Amino acid sequence: MVRKETIRKMVDMHAPASRSSLDRDRAVDRIRRLTVGTTVAGIVGIGAFGGLAATTWRGTDTTVTTAAVITTTGDDAASGAGSSTGSDDETPTATDDTTATPSPTATANTQATTPTVTATGGAAHATTGSS
Amino acid sequence: MIAPAEAPRIQSVSWRALGTGVRVVVHDGELGTARAAVDALLDRVDRTYSRFRPDSELVALHARRAGFVPISPLLADAIEIALRAAEQTEGAVDPTVGRAMRAIGYDADFATLGARSGPIQLHLEPIPGWQAVELSRVLGAVRLRPGVELDLGSTGKAYAADLAAAAALAAIDRPGAGILVSLGGDIATAGNAPDGGWRILVAEDSEVPVDADGETIAIPGGAIATSSTTVRRWRRADRELHHLVDPRTGMPAISPWRTVTVVAETCVRANTEATAAIVRGGSGLERLAATGLPARLVATDGRVVRLNGWPDPELVP
Numbered sequence: 001m002v003r004k005e006t007i008r009k010m011v012d013m014h015a016p017a018s019r020s021s022l023d024r025d026r027a028v029d030r031i032r033r034l035t036v037g038t039t040v041a042g043i044v045g046i047g048a049f050g051g052l053a054a055t056t057w058r059g060t061d062t063t064v065t066t067a068a069v070i071t072t073t074g075d076d077a078a079s080g081a082g083s084s085t086g087s088d089d090e091t092p093t094a095t096d097d098t099t100a101t102p103s104p105t106a107t108a109n110t111q112a113t114t115p116t117v118t119a120t121g122g123a124a125h126a127t128t129g130s131s
Numbered sequence: 132m133i134a135p136a137e138a139p140r141i142q143s144v145s146w147r148a149l150g151t152g153v154r155v156v157v158h159d160g161e162l163g164t165a166r167a168a169v170d171a172l173l174d175r176v177d178r179t180y181s182r183f184r185p186d187s188e189l190v191a192l193h194a195r196r197a198g199f200v201p202i203s204p205l206l207a208d209a210i211e212i213a214l215r216a217a218e219q220t221e222g223a224v225d226p227t228v229g230r231a232m233r234a235i236g237y238d239a240d241f242a243t244l245g246a247r248s249g250p251i252q253l254h255l256e257p258i259p260g261w262q263a264v265e266l267s268r269v270l271g272a273v274r275l276r277p278g279v280e281l282d283l284g285s286t287g288k289a290y291a292a293d294l295a296a297a298a299a300l301a302a303i304d305r306p307g308a309g310i311l312v313s314l315g316g317d318i319a320t321a322g323n324a325p326d327g328g329w330r331i332l333v334a335e336d337s338e339v340p341v342d343a344d345g346e347t348i349a350i351p352g353g354a355i356a357t358s359s360t361t362v363r364r365w366r367r368a369d370r371e372l373h374h375l376v377d378p379r380t381g382m383p384a385i386s387p388w389r390t391v392t393v394v395a396e397t398c399v400r401a402n403t404e405a406t407a408a409i410v411r412g413g414s415g416l417e418r419l420a421a422t423g424l425p426a427r428l429v430a431t432d433g434r435v436v437r438l439n440g441w442p443d444p445e446l447v448p
Contacts (some may be wrong), residue, residue: 001202087210115353117394117425119442124347125143128392130359131151131315 140426141325148173149162149288152316152338155299158325160308168302169295176291179205180283182229184376192273199265199272210273210397213286217261220407221318222378227259229280231381232374252431256382257376267301284374289356289402292319313337318355319398324351335361335390347443354398358405359390377410386412390429391419394441400424 142162145154147263153173170359178235181187188206202210216270263275263276269433275281296319309322311329320329328349330361332341337357339345360375377384391408395401401431404422408415416436425441 026330061135112288113422114396115350115394118328118349118442119444120327120330120349122347124332124341125141125156125311125325126154126313126318126329127316127332127334127337127341127343128313128318128355128357129316129334129339130357130362131317131337131388 142204149177149314150183150292151288151360152313153320154311154313156311156313156329157299157303158309158311158323159173160300160303160305160310160322165299165310168191168299172295172298173314176287176294179203180209180281181247182284182289188192188308189281189283192275196275196277199270201270201272201407204236204271207266207268207271207273209283209287209290210281211268214261214266214288215280216286216308216399218402219405220410222260222284222405223382223410224279224403225258225378226283226286227261227263227279227376228376228381229282230278231258232284233280235376235383239246241359256333258376258381260378265364284398285358285406286403288314288318289319289354289398292317292398293354295319296321317354317398317402319334319354320350320352331355333357333392334355335359335429337362348394348442350394353394353396354395354401355392355393356398356401356405358409360384360386360409361389375406375409384410384412386410386415387430388412388415388428389431391415392427394421394425 141156141158143154143156144162144166145152148170153169155162155165156398177184178187179315180189182189182235184190188203189369189402191199192202192206204385206439210226217225222404259276259279262281263266264281267273289334290315296310297315299310299312300308300375303322307323308321309324309329316334318329318331328351330347332339332343333346333348335357336359356377374382376382386409390411391405393401393405393408395404401424403427404419404424408419408426408428411418416428416438419428420438423439426438428436428438430436
């Protein structure tokens with residue numbers, strides 16, 4: 001003999017059609033939130049890493065960045081800072097953090113050892129000269 | 132029975148690319164593989180930053196003027212190296228000489244310049260300067276100030292030599308192998324040198340045959356490059372011109388040195404210092420001496436000065 005309470009439980013187990021639809025909607029909603037959260041976290045991470053990369057490239061001398069984006073007109077052409085031959089309508093007045101300019105700290109090749117040179121005879125493997 | 136070890140072989144091949152002579156020397160490795168790797172690399176370089184190919188990325192960049200323009204990683208690297216060279220030499224080697232180069236008539240592959248002989252209008256005008264270039268590695272983009280045209284020829288060829296040597300060695304993929312790549316006399320090496328080092332004939336013209344008489348040195352690795360006002364010369368009417376532009380004037384440099392050869396850890400560094408020594412004129416010798424890099428300078432009167440451990444040819448063993 002089956003008790004009424006047990007029958008109710010069995011009915012609950014077999015007829016939750018409306019609830020399962022609700023649950024599915026909630027699950028989809030949860031997945032969306034997770035996806036959006038992960039995306040936002042990813043973008044923030046990329047931004048942070050990018051900022052770090054830009055800062056590292058620029059080195060410690062932040063004035064270099066400024067120098068690289070301001071048009072200068074003067075006699076000191078030897079320093080490469082001669083007057084621009086173009087118009088000034090696009091001359092930037094400020095720089096953003098992502099603008100990278102060459103920096104002495106970015107120079108890795110000066111750390112390497114300079115090869116020694118010896119005098120030799122015989123046929124060469126190659127010729128150095130201008131082309 | 133154990134087979135005798137195969138003796139290391141040295142093989143070489145020469146051809147033309149980028150408007151100049153290319154030579155690849157392989158020590159104990161597969162020459163065909165090395166050549167294919169160098170060829171592929173040079174083709175990429177040509178399509179990316181040739182000033183004379185209408186379909187190159189650099190030419191397309193010059194056609195776009197507004198804001199930051201996205202560029203390929205290779206072009207970004209080449210521009211970064213050129214800007215770094217400009218900063219290190221305080222503007223003596225500057226990539227913004229592109230317009231000045233055109234103004235003095237160097238506006239096509241050098242082989243075609245000889246056919247032109249008409250007069251040319253020359254203006255003394257400082258170049259825009261490397262500060263007119265903004266490179267963003269984060270954006271993968273560059274912004275040029277209006278009127279700026281880049282010529283990556285100086286550091287660009289040397290960078291291509293460095294890249295080609297590394298690419299060929301990687302392609303060979305054999306322990307103990309070594310590679311030498313010469314692009315018009317800009318020479319980079321990678322891997323193991325043959326016994327006694329890489330032997331280099333030092334000349335003013337890179338087309339001089341390797342078995343010609345002359346000063347020969349040996350380097351265990353690294354790179355060597357030569358800049359000279361004697362080879363890429365052309366005449367327009369009564370004017371004799373050459374390709375080393377002085378950024379202060381936008382005109383061919385006037386220097387007491389006609390040819391400078393430098394040994395360094397990379398071909399970019401060697402080429403940069405050699406070119407800077409000529410462009411700097413009177414102060415070139417002192418500044419080059421301060422770098423500590425072995426160097427050989429030839430004055431316009433033929434006098435030779437050797438610096439920083441560059442051996443005297445009389446010391447040949």
